[in-house]
Amino acid sequence: MSSISGPPPSLKDDKAEVVLRKLEMTVKQKLDGLLFGNHLGLVPGPGSEAGESRVYHPGDDVRRMDWYVTARTTTPHVRETVADRELETWIVVDLSASLDFGTADVEKRDLAVAAAAAFVYITQHGGNRVGAIITTGEETIRVPAQSGKAHGDWLIRKIIETPRAKDGTRGDLGATLEELRRPQRRRGLIVVISDFLGEPTWARPLTGLQARHDLIGVEILDPRELELPNIGLVTLTDPETGQTVEVQTADKGLRTRFAEEARRQRAEIATGLRRAGAGHLRLRTDRDWLLDVMRYVANRRRGAPGGALR
Structure with a gap:
């Protein structure tokens, strides 16, 4: 790349x-x-925060009807959203x-x-x-x-x-x-x-x-963190626990298991x-x-x- x-x-x-x-x-x-x-x-879209109500006009989205205000005033109102x-x-x-x-x-x-x-x-x-x-x-x-x-x-x-x-x-x-x-x-x-x-x-x-x-x-x-290189015997330290372990990276089986476990973890x-x-x-x-x-x-x-x- x-x-x-x-x-x-x-x-x-x-x-x-x-x-x-x-x-x-x-x-x-x-x-x-x-x-x-x-x-x-x-953050796409017109907005989700509720705004003021206003009188309904032809062409307004009926899904935004404010039924509470409509019932109280007997005039259709829609609830605007704050973009x-x-x-x-x-x-x-x-x-x-x-x-x-x-x-x-x-x-x-x-x-x-x-x-x-x-x-x-x-x-x-x-x-x-x-x-x-x-x-x-x-x-x-x-x-x-x-x-x-x-x-x-x-x-x-x-x-x-x-x-x-x-x-x-x-x-x-x-x-x-x-x-x-x-x-x-x-x-x-x-x-x-x-x-x-x-x-x-x-x-x-x-x-x-x-x-x-x-x-x-x-x-x-x-x-x-995804795969180990073949560099022989190495000592690895967990930075969060301080625990150390010696790993023989020349072991192909160990490297394979490590890679498989890493893929599972990331998945x-x-x-x-x-x-x-x-x-x-x-x-x-x-x-x-x-x-x-x-x-x-x-x-x-x-x-x-x-x-x-x-």
Whole structure:
């Protein structure tokens, strides 16, 4: 695949402000004039928030009849809807210790930050509000939804500067998503960025959010999570538990079993997202991340079911 952007900036090599500006330049240069529009079609339709009632006119959609007002006034009325011109986007970012891993161009954490920045820049126009909930396992950071470029930059900088988890505790993605269910928020877009490893505690609350929100699951992965190379005896460490195990990668049977289990795991993640009604964008540390984002958004604008991209 030809690259249009190269790997995202490394959080280890650059300061937060440098990473922010690199991401801004990369995303805007590639997306400006190509994908920008009213929410890029991420939340299509005339709107779902109830508006004022008005007198019925011939040609109005009878499905929007306001029967309560019609009965009270004896004059046919229809209920207008508020067009979703002001979108509220919530970005849930999982920065658990398992994201501090990468064997290709960057770490998964770098890719997660880049994905968050892309969706901030995509959705922040036209008075749209963007907020974030960041979970590391040690702490949960909440950034309230506000509009404006300054707020968007501050939100991205907050994600960049989030310290790495020290004790290796995995963030509870399910509990984080529950925070978006209570109190109930106005209809909008929720983008969940994670590797979705561990127990699928996220499946149930994500399903509960689909009634009022458009959902996108951004799955972050590294090629070594899909298959093991033949490099002899290696010691592997679980970044979230600290447990180590020696693996003889020269064993072809072991490599085959690992690949099969990895495929099963990823299939379960894809199924869980699909059942929750979420679009599925998969970003890999060895692929052009921005090209994958652009293709995904273009598919959603064309109305592709779920906007899935593998």
